Amino acid sequence: MSSILTNSSSMVALQTLRGINQNLSKTQDEISTGKSVASAKDNAAVWAISKVMEADVKGFKGISDSLALGESTVAVARQAAETVTDLLTEIKGKIVAAQEDNVDRAKIQTDIGALVDQINTVVGAAQFNGLNLVDGSQSTVDVLASLDRQASGTVSTSSITVTAQDLSTGGYTASNIFSASTGGTISAAGDTFVTALDATSGTDDITIANGGTWVAGDQVSITIGDKTATYTVSSSDVSTGSATDDLVAVGLKNAIDGLGISGLTVDYDSANPGQLVFSNTGAVDLTVTGQFKNAGAGGLGVLSTIDVSTAAGAQSALGNIESLIQTAIDAAAEFGSAGKRISIQSDFVGKLSDALKVGIGAMVDADMEEASARLQALQVQQQLGIQSLSIANQAPQNVLALFR
Numbered sequence: 001m002s003s004i005l006t007n008s009s010s011m012v013a014l015q016t017l018r019g020i021n022q023n024l025s026k027t028q029d030e031i032s033t034g035k036s037v038a039s040a041k042d043n044a045a046v047w048a049i050s051k052v053m054e055a056d057v058k059g060f061k062g063i064s065d066s067l068a069l070g071e072s073t074v075a076v077a078r079q080a081a082e083t084v085t086d087l088l089t090e091i092k093g094k095i096v097a098a099q100e101d102n103v104d105r106a107k108i109q110t111d112i113g114a115l116v117d118q119i120n121t122v123v124g125a126a127q128f129n130g131l132n133l134v135d136g137s138q139s140t141v142d143v144l145a146s147l148d149r150q151a152s153g154t155v156s157t158s159s160i161t162v163t164a165q166d167l168s169t170g171g172y173t174a175s176n177i178f179s180a181s182t183g184g185t186i187s188a189a190g191d192t193f194v195t196a197l198d199a200t201s202g203t204d205d206i207t208i209a210n211g212g213t214w215v216a217g218d219q220v221s222i223t224i225g226d227k228t229a230t231y232t233v234s235s236s237d238v239s240t241g242s243a244t245d246d247l248v249a250v251g252l253k254n255a256i257d258g259l260g261i262s263g264l265t266v267d268y269d270s271a272n273p274g275q276l277v278f279s280n281t282g283a284v285d286l287t288v289t290g291q292f293k294n295a296g297a298g299g300l301g302v303l304s305t306i307d308v309s310t311a312a313g314a315q316s317a318l319g320n321i322e323s324l325i326q327t328a329i330d331a332a333a334e335f336g337s338a339g340k341r342i343s344i345q346s347d348f349v350g351k352l353s354d355a356l357k358v359g360i361g362a363m364v365d366a367d368m369e370e371a372s373a374r375l376q377a378l379q380v381q382q383q384l385g386i387q388s389l390s391i392a393n394q395a396p397q398n399v400l401a402l403f404r
Contacts, residue, residue, distance in 0.1 A: 004399055010392035017385035024378040030366035031375065037364040050364045053356050059147045060353045063157075067346040069129070070143030071339060074162055077133035078335035080126030084119050084134075084167050084300075085328040091115050091306075092325065095317045098308035105309045116169060116303055123167050134331065136166035136298050145345050160345060162338045165331035168298030174305055177210055177220065177292040191292040191305065194319040197264070197280035206290065208252070208274040214244040217295030222252055223323060224264065224288050229255035233295075245274035252276065261286070289319030299327050 030036050040047045091112055098108045126134050133141065142159035149155050178193045195204050208220060216235040221228055231251035237244045249268055253276055256266045263282015269275040280286050293301055303324055308314040 004396045007392060007395060009395060010389060013385065013389040013392045017382070017389055020378060020381045020385050024375070024382055027371055027375050027378060030371045031368070034366055034368070035364050036366040046363050050360050053360050056147060056149060057353055057356050057360070060349055060356070063144055063147055064346065064349050064353070066144035067342055067349060070141075070160070070162070071342045071346060073128040073131055073133065073141070074335050074339040074342060076126055076128045077165070078332055078339055080122050080134050081165065081167060081328055081332035081335055083122050085325065085332055087115050087119050087122070088300075088303075088321065088325045088328050091303075092321045095306070095308055095314060095321050098314040099318065101311070105314065109307060109309045112306060112308065116306075119167075119300065119303070120169055123169075133162065133164040133335070134167045136164075136168045138164035140164060143342060145342070146349070160338070160342055162342075163334055165334060166299035167328060167331055169300045169304045170298050171294075172297035172301030172304050173294050175210060175213070175292060175294065177208060178206055178290050192302070192316045192320055193288075193290045194315050195288050197278055197286040197288060199263075199280060199283050199285050202278075202280040202286065204278045204288065205269070205272075206276050206278065206288075207272065208249050208276070209245045210248075214238050214248070215295045219293045219295075220248055220252060221291045221293075221323065222256055222288065223291070223319070224256065224259065224261055224286055225284075227259045227261060228323060229259055231255055242273075249274045249276055287319075289316075291320055291323060299331070300324050 029038065037043045037046045037050065094108050094112050094115070097103060098105050123135050124132075126132055131141065132138070141162045141164060143162060144157060145160045146158045147155065148158060174191045177191055193206065195206075196202065197204060210218075214233050214237065216233055216238050218233040219230055220233075221230040223229075229252060231248055233244065233248060237247045237251075240247060246268075253266050253268050256264075261282075263280055263284070264286065265279045265281070267277045267279075269277055278288060291302055302320050306313075306317045306320065308317050
């Protein structure tokens with residue numbers, strides 16, 4: 001039956017053409033934006049996931065900047081520590097030269113003073129963006145290293161902690177800590193000493209006394225051969241007043257016993273407060289040095305007291321310089337390890353960001369080859385749909401022939 005009021009063929013052709021046009025419009029949007037999911041309307045679930053991941057990528061960009069800043073800061077500190085190590089090694093050469101009697105110790109001391117000033121210059125200049133990791137102004141520094149998202153959606157950050165190192169020489173106040181020696185030779189400077197324990201029967205008595213003026217944080221170190229025992233005065237030690245001398249002596253004795261040096265015995269003489277009796281029954285001669293560092297002193301504070309203008313001072317300086325060199329070496333090693341860790345984390349964050357971007361692209365990016373093929377097909381379908389609609393629209397005209 002033909003009807004001039006209802007053209008079903010035209011309706012079907014029109015609906016088909018509308019569907020083709022909608023698909024063609026979507027394909028053109030994909031081509032123009034490069035995304036198959038450009039808005040929440042396209043695919044709400046995928047769009048929501050992609051936006052969360054895009055936010056994380058932005059966060060990792062900030063973390064990369066933080067790691068770059070931290071890596072540069074640590075690199076400056078490491079370079080400073082290595083330079084200080086070289087300068088201390090040069091000072092050691094001067095000190096060794098001063099052991100000879102037939103030398104001009106005054107001139108050597110002048111050279112050492114110039115090198116110490118250079119160390120102070122290096123330490124003072126070793127800052128990046130105002131942060132100095134070697135002048136004692138910092139204890140630890142946290143470098144933002146990661147953005148951690150849990151399955152529940154909770155987001156937290158993690159950091160790499162860099163331990164600052166104190167290579168400053170300021171704040172040191174000499175004290176007559178090592179006040180007596182009966183079996184050997186103690187240096188004139190009361191804050192350091194050098195003595196020798198001959199093999200088999202070497203003995204020496206060292207008295208540690210500070211006249212009740214100890215401060216929490218004061219350190220007393222005894223180096224025997226290549227091993228060092230250190231005791232740090234605590235606030236509870238200080239509260240005992242003059243008895244602190246005994247506590248420091250006992251603490252040092254326990255630390256020395258823990259070194260496990262063959263043939264060496266250290267006894268605490270309770271009849272003489274603060275006195276330690278060293279005995280060497282081993283087969284090797286032992287060199288014993290002592291060093292005091294007050295709580296306000298920098299990591300290289302004792303360096304400012306080195307004086308090789310006398311034979312005793314030169315001998316004492318030789319005992320101190322090794323521990324100072326080791327302090328600088330340990331600082332450089334610490335910064336080297338921290339710098340390596342930050343560098344590894346920086347590489348990882350960069351790769352992680354790239355992986356997230358690839359994942360986002362896999363979810364929302366359009367397949368341009370497929371879109372191109374689909375566009376060609378839809379354009380042909382659109383042309384055929386228009387032709388089909390045109391033919392359907394001509395059907396009522398055929399009814400006129402019945403009335404001629």
